[in-house]
Amino acid sequence: MITKRIIACLDVHDGRVVKGVQFVDLIDAGDPATQAARHAREGADEIVLLDITATHEGRQTLLDTVRRTARELFVPFCVGGGIRTADDAAQVFEAGADKVSVNSAALKNPQLIDDIGRSFGAQAVVVAIDARRDPAAADPVRDAQVFVQGGRKLAGRRVVEWAREAEQRGAGEILLTSMNSDGMRTGFDCELTAAVSEAVGIPVIASGGAGTVEHFVEVFGRGRADAALAASIFHFQISSARSLKEELAKAGVSVRLPC
Amino acid sequence: MRVTVIDYKAGNLTSVLKALRHLGAETIVTDGDLALVETAERIVLPGVGHFQATDRLDATGLTTAIRAAIARGVPFLGICVGMQWLYAGSSEAPNQPGLAHFKESCTHFVESPEKVPHVGWNSLEVRKNSKLLAGVEPGEYVYFTHSYKAPVTDDTAAVTYYIEPFASAVERGNVMGVQFHPEKSGATGLKILGNFLTWKEAE
Numbered sequence: 001m002i003t004k005r006i007i008a009c010l011d012v013h014d015g016r017v018v019k020g021v022q023f024v025d026l027i028d029a030g031d032p033a034t035q036a037a038r039h040a041r042e043g044a045d046e047i048v049l050l051d052i053t054a055t056h057e058g059r060q061t062l063l064d065t066v067r068r069t070a071r072e073l074f075v076p077f078c079v080g081g082g083i084r085t086a087d088d089a090a091q092v093f094e095a096g097a098d099k100v101s102v103n104s105a106a107l108k109n110p111q112l113i114d115d116i117g118r119s120f121g122a123q124a125v126v127v128a129i130d131a132r133r134d135p136a137a138a139d140p141v142r143d144a145q146v147f148v149q150g151g152r153k154l155a156g157r158r159v160v161e162w163a164r165e166a167e168q169r170g171a172g173e174i175l176l177t178s179m180n181s182d183g184m185r186t187g188f189d190c191e192l193t194a195a196v197s198e199a200v201g202i203p204v205i206a207s208g209g210a211g212t213v214e215h216f217v218e219v220f221g222r223g224r225a226d227a228a229l230a231a232s233i234f235h236f237q238i239s240s241a242r243s244l245k246e247e248l249a250k251a252g253v254s255v256r257l258p259c
Numbered sequence: 260m261r262v263t264v265i266d267y268k269a270g271n272l273t274s275v276l277k278a279l280r281h282l283g284a285e286t287i288v289t290d291g292d293l294a295l296v297e298t299a300e301r302i303v304l305p306g307v308g309h310f311q312a313t314d315r316l317d318a319t320g321l322t323t324a325i326r327a328a329i330a331r332g333v334p335f336l337g338i339c340v341g342m343q344w345l346y347a348g349s350s351e352a353p354n355q356p357g358l359a360h361f362k363e364s365c366t367h368f369v370e371s372p373e374k375v376p377h378v379g380w381n382s383l384e385v386r387k388n389s390k391l392l393a394g395v396e397p398g399e400y401v402y403f404t405h406s407y408k409a410p411v412t413d414d415t416a417a418v419t420y421y422i423e424p425f426a427s428a429v430e431r432g433n434v435m436g437v438q439f440h441p442e443k444s445g446a447t448g449l450k451i452l453g454n455f456l457t458w459k460e461a462e
Contacts, residue, residue, distance in 0.1 A: 002381045002421055003400060040445065045380055045402075074278060076402060076443050093271045098443060121270050121308035123376065123404040172404070173378065203378045226374065256380040256400040 003256045004220045004248070005227035006241050007046040007205060008039035008234055012081075013053050015061045019183070019231060033069045039234060040075045043241040043258030047073060048101065048175070048229060050128075051081030052150065058082070063095045070096025078126055080175075086115040093120060101126040101175055104148040107155045107162070110169055117170030126205075127166035128175040131159040131192060141191045151179045159192065160199045167200045174200060175229065178208040185211025185233070190223035197224035205229055213239075213247040220253050260456055263299035265321060265341075266290040269312030275305040275338065278442035282453050291319035299333055301456065305442075306340030310365075310407070311352035313344050326358065334433045334458045336391075339405060342429060342436025351407050360434055361414055365407045368422045376406045377421045381439075383428065389416040391435045391454050392428060401427070401437075401444040401451075408438060433460065 010017045010032050017035050018026040029035070036047045049069060051062045059082065066079050079092045080101030089100045106112050106127055117125045130147045137143035146155040146162050155162075163174050176196050178189035188209045197204040203226035206219045210230040219225045233239050245255040262284045266272055276286050289295040296302065302325060316322045329335050343349050344357045349365035357364075368375045380400040385392045395417075408425035411418055419427035419438070429436045435455060441448035 002377065002379050005379050070273070070277070072281070074281075074443060074449060075445050076440075094273065096273050096277065098271070098274055119270075123307060123378070124270070172376065201374055202376070203374055226379065257398070 003254045005045040007229045008044035009048045009229045009231040012051050015065050036069045046076040048078045066095040089116045099124050099126050101128045103128040113169040122170045122172040125171050126173045126175050127171040130177050132179045163196045167202050173203045175205045181209030187215040188219040193223035193225050217251045261285045262301045264288050265304045267315040270307035274442045293324045296324035302335045304337045304341035310349040336455045337436040345436050363410050365409050371422045373422050378404045381419050383417040385417045399447040401439040403439045
């Protein structure tokens with residue numbers, strides 16, 4: 001039976017793992033290679049490394065970090081942040097990533113999704129969507145808006161529509177981050193996740209808001225997520241992937257328990 | 260031990276090479292040097308991407324060289340599309356023949372409410388006395404990402420259930436294939452790759 005994936009996310013800035021609340025107020029949370037290895041050992045099903053430096057000078061640092069992190073990692077490894085061209089993606093794959101996640105650059109140039117997919121396969125392309133409910137809209141979920149630039153700017157696209165377009169262009173998965181709940185540890189946005197998951201035929205990874213085991217149970221059930229991403233819940237040893245999965249199994253969620 | 264890894268320019272070999280080297284193998288990559296297949300001790304055909312990309316194996320003469328190596332008894336492992344290539348073909352690219360070592364063909368998952376591709380960690384029901392999957396216990400999981408799959412037959416080494424039962428591993432003598440990615444399947448995947456690296460013809 002297919003299991004629900006627990007994905008450990010490392011936000012990386014200048015080669016260090018950091019954690020912020022709603023994308024600001026960053027705190028140092030360790031070395032990416034060490035953290036990734038620890039999460040994999042403790043049963044994380046996948047590792048996502050999101051580079052939030054995204055400056056030109058930071059590219060080489062990122063590639064070094066990816067290379068170092070990938071070296072002893074034998075679970076799927078996705079890298080995002082600052083990937084603007086198929087060449088950027090190729091460098092990240094060459095350094096050892098299995099998937100890339102694209103966000104702002106794909107909104108600016110949706111053809112990027114097609115291009116990376118054609119060269120590396122759809123399974124290698126994750127389209128990350130930073131979403132915020134639109135409280136002014138008649139249906140805040142259906143009309144949720146896509147944001148770019150780390151959540152600072154409206155993209156002028158609706159989340160559900162953009163997810164569908166990404167799928168049509170050949171994305172293999174959608175990584176949906178609710179900016180309303182990111183870093184708040186108050187739970188995933190289950191309504192929004194379900195709306196996107198029902199709109200596309202590809203897996204949806206829910207992100208933003210993990211705080212308790214119950215939040216994961218909800219997003220896998222009501223939220224119809226195929227996978228869920230967690231960052232702050234793990235970093236400070238609040239909970240390991242192992243203990244999270246043991247609790248999820250008790251709650252009836254199908255998960256891969258670490259050996 | 261030495262492993263010849265076939266590059267047919269359909270994606271990324273880094274993960275497969277890394278896992279083989281981690282297990283102590285020396286890896287040689289070829290995208291068309293037939294001598295490297297003719298002298299191969301073991302052959303791995305990785306695969307991410309589209310079945311159509313295997314046309315490059317025909318164009319470069321690798322198909323013929325691999326067929327001959329298999330006939331000589333060289334252990335062969337196909338991964339993902341590399342496994343599907345061992346069959347007669349795939350509905351993903353109906354005009355592109357596979358090796359036809361196994362006579363059946365690969366097909367897309369049937370229509371269902373479930374998501375396709377099948378992405379994530381799923382279990383293996385090891386079906387026969389498989390050397391490749393020796394030591395894989397119930398409750399161990401491996402990582403899949405695919406939309407096409409091989410049918411369950413007498414050569415099936417493991418069955419996985421998603422939408423319908425399909426062959427997640429195939430094995431007949433020195434010819435082996437896995438639909439999942441052992442290089443991305445943690446300790447279980449490394450164990451399976453290790454079994455391939457130590458595979459020997461029965462005494």
